[in-house]
Amino acid sequence: MMPDLGKYATEVLTAYGATLVLLGLLVALTVWRGRRVRTQLEQAGREETQKNG
Amino acid sequence: MSIWKYANPALFMGWSGRVLPVVAALSALCLITGIVWGFFFTPDDYRQGSTVKIIYLHVPSAMMAINAWVMMLIASLIWLIRRHHVSALAARAAAPVGMVMTLIALATGAIWGQPMWGTWWVWDPRLTSFLILLLFYFGYIALWAAIDDPDTAADLTSILCLVGSVFAVLSRYAVNFWNQGLHQGASLSLDKKENVSDVFWLPLLVCIAGFVLFFVALVLARTRTEIRLRRLHALRLRLRMSEGVE
Numbered sequence: 262m263m264p265d266l267g268k269y270a271t272e273v274l275t276a277y278g279a280t281l282v283l284l285g286l287l288v289a290l291t292v293w294r295g296r297r298v299r300t301q302l303e304q305a306g307r308e309e310t311q312k313n314g
Numbered sequence: 315m316s317i318w319k320y321a322n323p324a325l326f327m328g329w330s331g332r333v334l335p336v337v338a339a340l341s342a343l344c345l346i347t348g349i350v351w352g353f354f355f356t357p358d359d360y361r362q363g364s365t366v367k368i369i370y371l372h373v374p375s376a377m378m379a380i381n382a383w384v385m386m387l388i389a390s391l392i393w394l395i396r397r398h399h400v401s402a403l404a405a406r407a408a409a410p411v412g413m414v415m416t417l418i419a420l421a422t423g424a425i426w427g428q429p430m431w432g433t434w435w436v437w438d439p440r441l442t443s444f445l446i447l448l449l450f451y452f453g454y455i456a457l458w459a460a461i462d463d464p465d466t467a468a469d470l471t472s473i474l475c476l477v478g479s480v481f482a483v484l485s486r487y488a489v490n491f492w493n494q495g496l497h498q499g500a501s502l503s504l505d506k507k508e509n510v511s512d513v514f515w516l517p518l519l520v521c522i523a524g525f526v527l528f529f530v531a532l533v534l535a536r537t538r539t540e541i542r543l544r545r546l547h548a549l550r551l552r553l554r555m556s557e558g559v560e
Contacts, residue, residue: 264354266364269429276368276425277353280375280418284528287414291532295539302542305549312556 321398323541330534338531344524351517359514368426369510370518374525376419376485379447382412382529383475383482386454390472400537402468403544405475406458407536411529413451420444443484450478464544 266273319325352370359366389405392398423441424434435441454474461467510518 262354264364266367267358269363269365272425272429273364273367276371276422277349279421279425280371283414283418283421287411287532290410291535291539295535295542298539298542298546302546302549305546305553309549309553312553 318396318398321392321400323400323544326400327538327541330538334531334534334538337527337534341524341527341531344520344527346524348517348519348521348524352514352521356513356517362430365426365429366514368422369514370521372419372422372426373518374522375415375422376444377522378525378529379412379416379419379444380482380486381526382408382415383447383450383478385533386412386475387479387482390475393468394472399468399544400541402464402472403540404533404537405471406468407540408529408533409451409455409458411532411536413448413455415525415529416444416448416451420448440485443481447478447481447485450474450481454478 320329349370353367356367358364386405386408389401389408392401393405420441423444427436428434454471457471457474458467461470
């Protein structure tokens with residue numbers, strides 16, 4: 262299934278590997294930060310509700 | 315009915331929440347299809363060999379690096395002229411995505427350039443303007459983080475964005491302005507003779523669509539987080555103030 266990349270296999274695989282790692286990190290960071298902020302917002306909302314009775 | 319009402323934070327959260335999963339799914343579909351098609355099912359180039367497969371990452375990421383800055387420019391102008399908070403937050407949300415796209419374009423370009431040009435880097439007009447664009451992304455992100463007052467931060471980063479637009483334009487047209495350097499002209503052209511062959515062009519178009527949708531999905535998700543972060547700060551401030559009153 263793997264295509265024959267010939268003498269440039271290292272270059273092509275490095276380019277694909279580096280890109281996928283960078284895109285993956287960007288997605289992971291976006292999702293992680295989004296979830297963290299959402300949880301903090303919900304928690305702050307609960308605190309305010311408790312305070313106001 | 316005005317389109318500006320969709321920039322209202324509450325309405326934005328509503329429609330973006332519905333659109334985001336669709337855009338994310340389409341983005342994943344296009345990216346997987348384009349990359350698998352390009353990597354596994356396209357032939358080698360008669361001169362560049364298998365390195366031509368890097369085109370499916372390099373060209374879309376370079377396009378998005380420039381277009382992300384153009385999007386930030388438009389959002390910054392909207393902020394400066396109409397003071398829509400969501401537009402300032404959308405510009406902020408787009409910057410890290412644009413920065414990663416610029417990094418990918420520079421990295422894949424260097425990896426591609428080494429076997430083809432015999433060097434990783436050359437002070438070519440297009441490469442140099444891309445490097446400066448990357449530095450502008452770093453500066454833009456750092457400026458947002460350095461200023462506490464969100465409106466002042468939005469004002470100053472918008473001005474920085476206007477200045478950086480010169481390099482975004484240069485990155486795109488440098489090869490046309492200065493007829494020197496190693497970098498080739500545009501890979502995609504309406505002129506059939508200049509355009510890359512159809513066998514490379516079609517999967518490239520799918521990859522470009524994937525990168526555009528990927529950018530849109532991430533900017534929507536990150537803008538939603540920025541809006542929630544603003545609400546969180548406001549809520550915490552209210553809680554602190556009520557504690558002070560008691």
